[in-house]
Amino acid sequence: MMLTESLRDPFAHLFADSDQIEVKSAAGAAFRQRRTTADRVRAALMGLTGGFGTLLSHEEKAWASITFSGTRHEVVLEFCGIDAVTGGEALIERLPDHEFAIPGQLVADATVTKVDHRFGAMERLEVTAVLLLLDEG
DSSP states (O other): OOTTOOSSOTTHHHHSOGGGOOOOOSSSSOOOOOOOHHHHHHHHHHHHTTTOOEEEEEEEEEEEOSSOEEEEEEEEEEEESHHHHHHHHHHHHHGGGOOOOOTTEEEEEEEEEEEEEEOSSSOEEEEEEEEEEEEOO
């Protein structure tokens, strides 16, 4: 007998009972969708509001200069009701000095460019925030 020969049947697994075969696949596991930079920006802004607010729009535009490249994000959030408006006011207060932790990105500038605050039976606040992100690396 040669050392490379085996007395074991190499095709035995094809004819074995399927109950004896261990399958390691992710068929039953839920796949997690990869988060984009825009998703991370929205999540960071919602974190500053305490989870209040509704996303009305989000525009992302690529930009580049001689030395830097990145993206500009314009996010419009709406806050309806007294508790939500308080969250919106927290966003306005904390946004300019907030240290963002977005992987692969450096937030160069974060400003509130527009605020529409309406009083009445249903208090409403609409905030437009602009973030300028630089690609790290």
